[in-house]
Amino acid sequence: MSKITYREALNQAMCEEMARDERVFLMGEEVAEYNGAYKVSQGMLEKFGPKRVIDTPITELGFAGLGVGAAMAGLRPIIEFMTWNFAILALDQIVNAAAKMKYMSAGQYSVPMVFRGAGGSAARVGSQHSQSLENWLANVPGLKVVMPSNPADAKGLLKAAIRDNDTVCFIENEINYGDIGEVPDEEYIIPLGKADIKRAGSDVTIVAHSRMTGFALQAAEELARQGIQAEIIDPRTIKPLDENTILTSVAKTNRCVVAEEGWRFAGIGAEISARIMEKGFDHLDAPVARVTGKDVPMAYAANLERMTLPSVADIVEAARVVCHRA
Amino acid sequence: MSAKQSKTSKAAPGLTHEGRDYSAETLHAMHDSMLFIRRFEEKAGQLYGLKKIGGFCHLCNGQEAVCVGVEHAAQPTDYMMTGYRDHGHILARGADPTAIMAELLGRAGGIVKGKGGSMHMFDSNLNFAGGNGIVGEQVPIGLGFGFASRYRDDGRVTLCFMGDGAINQGAVYESLNMASLWKLPVVFVVENNQYAMGTSLSRASAETHLFKRGISFKVPGMHIDGMDVLEVERKMSEAIEHARSGEGPIIVEAITYRYRGHSMSDPATYRSRQEVDEWRTGRDPIARLQVQMIEAGLATEADFKDKDRDIKKQVAEIAKAAEDMPEPDAAEIWTDVYTDPIEGAYPYPGQVG
Numbered sequence: 001m002s003k004i005t006y007r008e009a010l011n012q013a014m015c016e017e018m019a020r021d022e023r024v025f026l027m028g029e030e031v032a033e034y035n036g037a038y039k040v041s042q043g044m045l046e047k048f049g050p051k052r053v054i055d056t057p058i059t060e061l062g063f064a065g066l067g068v069g070a071a072m073a074g075l076r077p078i079i080e081f082m083t084w085n086f087a088i089l090a091l092d093q094i095v096n097a098a099a100k101m102k103y104m105s106a107g108q109y110s111v112p113m114v115f116r117g118a119g120g121s122a123a124r125v126g127s128q129h130s131q132s133l134e135n136w137l138a139n140v141p142g143l144k145v146v147m148p149s150n151p152a153d154a155k156g157l158l159k160a161a162i163r164d165n166d167t168v169c170f171i172e173n174e175i176n177y178g179d180i181g182e183v184p185d186e187e188y189i190i191p192l193g194k195a196d197i198k199r200a201g202s203d204v205t206i207v208a209h210s211r212m213t214g215f216a217l218q219a220a221e222e223l224a225r226q227g228i229q230a231e232i233i234d235p236r237t238i239k240p241l242d243e244n245t246i247l248t249s250v251a252k253t254n255r256c257v258v259a260e261e262g263w264r265f266a267g268i269g270a271e272i273s274a275r276i277m278e279k280g281f282d283h284l285d286a287p288v289a290r291v292t293g294k295d296v297p298m299a300y301a302a303n304l305e306r307m308t309l310p311s312v313a314d315i316v317e318a319a320r321v322v323c324h325r326a
Numbered sequence: 327m328s329a330k331q332s333k334t335s336k337a338a339p340g341l342t343h344e345g346r347d348y349s350a351e352t353l354h355a356m357h358d359s360m361l362f363i364r365r366f367e368e369k370a371g372q373l374y375g376l377k378k379i380g381g382f383c384h385l386c387n388g389q390e391a392v393c394v395g396v397e398h399a400a401q402p403t404d405y406m407m408t409g410y411r412d413h414g415h416i417l418a419r420g421a422d423p424t425a426i427m428a429e430l431l432g433r434a435g436g437i438v439k440g441k442g443g444s445m446h447m448f449d450s451n452l453n454f455a456g457g458n459g460i461v462g463e464q465v466p467i468g469l470g471f472g473f474a475s476r477y478r479d480d481g482r483v484t485l486c487f488m489g490d491g492a493i494n495q496g497a498v499y500e501s502l503n504m505a506s507l508w509k510l511p512v513v514f515v516v517e518n519n520q521y522a523m524g525t526s527l528s529r530a531s532a533e534t535h536l537f538k539r540g541i542s543f544k545v546p547g548m549h550i551d552g553m554d555v556l557e558v559e560r561k562m563s564e565a566i567e568h569a570r571s572g573e574g575p576i577i578v579e580a581i582t583y584r585y586r587g588h589s590m591s592d593p594a595t596y597r598s599r600q601e602v603d604e605w606r607t608g609r610d611p612i613a614r615l616q617v618q619m620i621e622a623g624l625a626t627e628a629d630f631k632d633k634d635r636d637i638k639k640q641v642a643e644i645a646k647a648a649e650d651m652p653e654p655d656a657a658e659i660w661t662d663v664y665t666d667p668i669e670g671a672y673p674y675p676g677q678v679g
């Protein structure tokens with residue numbers, strides 16, 4: 001095991017896969033000479049040269065489409081969005097081209113590629129730079145959506161995403177880039193579609209992804225002090241969702257909280273609660289509680305920003321409610 | 327038969343046009359291909375009228391010289407993609423016309439198993455990469471095919487079609503810029519049929535000389551008569567050579583005209599009958615090639631009449647064969663969504679709720 005940052009883990013994943021497969025290339029704004037806006041691609045230009053690490057003009061729609069075409073022609077593009085906020089300009093190529101090409105062509109063409117970059121709220125950057133859009137992407141058949149919450153998952157999942165034969169939207173979290181964690185030294189892959197139980201517990205299941213996994217783990221410590229043992233499940237892959245791990249946990253705890261940074265309406269929590277209602281209804285001793293970002297654009301002021309996002313205290317409170325301890 | 331006829335030149339005497347020699351065989355092949363597309367589209371129109379073809383159906387009558395001329399200038403390994411007015415292009419490439427007709431009819435034997443329809447035709451064996459319903463969608467995708475060719479140094483050229491309406495999309499300029507910056511082997515073929523649905527070129531475009539649209543990206547352009555298959559073949563050969571030799575992208579604006587409405591539901595009241603007649607009778611690409619071939623002594627009017635009768639009969643047989651095919655199996659609804667589906671992770675049939 002080595003202790004490395006989340007950004008280094010992502011870098012290692014890309015470097016290992018590029019060394020292994022000549023078809024893989026990295027393209028995006030500032031990825032090469034600048035070493036990445038968030039330094040995720042540090043040193044990659046030097047390692048792989050300008051043919052495989054390519055700076056683009058600021059044209060998200062255009063280079064997203066380039067990735068789609070290159071993947072259809074047999075390459076394995078990694079297209080970096082400086083942040084997922086800017087991928088909104090490229091949504092047409094992601095939704096109408098990448099996601100549908102295989103179906104429209106009845107399997108003649110597939111689009112094996114990764115769209116990746118920072119998602120979620122950053123800190124004090126206002127509403128256009130702080131939002132979680134994973135539910136938009138996860139809604140689209142043909143896409144896979146992956147969101148790692150720690151360095152080890154980031155590396156193993158990104159390697160799986162690059163090797164996957166479908167289009168993967170890989171959403172990192174800007175706040176987590178500097179997080180340090182233990183990462184195995186030997187090569188490993190974390191298969192897509194497998195949730196991870198980050199903490200075992202018997203009283204309440206808390207499902208949380210990306211930055212919220214860390215919040216949920218902190219909430220679990222506070223809950224333990226109050227005599228409530230929380231089981232923390234990180235789905236890691238939003239689509240396809242590993243519902244079995246969630247349902248098995250709920251069958252044991254009979255209570256569930258879903259925490260997400262994104263907006264409440266039709267969010268990931270809505271999907272997970274619906275599945276628990278459909279398939280685990282008889283196991284529930286309380287309605288599933290959702291902890292989400294407030295349904296408003298993100299404000300700049302520190303206090304407003306804090307209030308807009310879910311907090312550790314919100315998760316603790318929700319867990320107490322479902323445990324009838326509030 | 328398919329719309330694509332052999333293009334190998336035999337020594338048989340043909341004709342010389344603008345300094346370029348065409349064998350009799352090549353000329354017949356181009357002619358038959360254009361006529362086949364024309365009759366195929368007419369049949370599709372008829373079947374649409376009978377409600378056997380549904381949804382949006384965009385015919386290319388009048389624009390056949392562009393499809394056929396480009397194909398004759400290209401190599402089979404060159405990539406091609408276009409928008410939704412795609413029957414002519416894929417037929418010119420040599421795809422199985424029965425599979426194309428079956429696709430229009432939504433049958434299991436369709437070229438994409440009934441999953442695409444009129445606007446989403448694909449034939450990966452012939453390097454035909456779609457068939458797109460979003461105006462301009464194929465332009466960045468074409469850029470990506472060009473990028474892949476540069477990456478692998480495979481010598482292929484990408485032929486990326488778009489309309490006079492599509493060229494106003496922002497994605498086109500993003501693509502022209504990157505194609506030029508990285509000298510990608512892409513020929514952007516603009517089929518300027520002078521209308522985008524009901525909007526005439528001058529109502530939508532501040533610069534109506536579309537071949538100039540690459541100027542600020544240093545992408546050269548040329549302007550050709552899209553109603554003259556020999557000119558299309560000759561100028562496209564130059565453009566393809568430019569792209570293949572590493573000079574980078576080029577725009578070819580082919581001036582053409584669609585005889586029918588934008589789609590089957592468009593009565594085309596935004597243009598005069600006189601205007602349509604001027605193009606149909608005065609500049610028709612098939613009639614024009616017939617006159618040239620008759621003058622060169624390569625065929626008679628009677629030969630062309632016979633040929634037309636044959637093609638109509640073939641198209642009728644193709645339509646019949648396609649109509650006789652079954653609809654896709656219900657299980658097809660779940661296939662081709664993912665290459666690597668994750669077992670049990672999706673609500674597949676029998677696993678819902």
Ligand SMILES: Cc1ncc(C[n+]2csc(CCOP(=O)(O)OP(=O)(O)O)c2C)c(N)n1
Binds near residue numbers: 411460491521588
């Ligand atoms: C992004 C988008 N906007 C609008 C439409 C509706 N639409 C379909 S075809 C068309 C006109 C396009 O004209 P042009 O590019 O000249 O091609 P043509 O139909 O003449 O071949 C429009 C507006 C669409 N399909 N996609």
Ligand SMILES: [Mg+2]
Binds near residue numbers: 491517519522
């Ligand atoms: Mg047009």
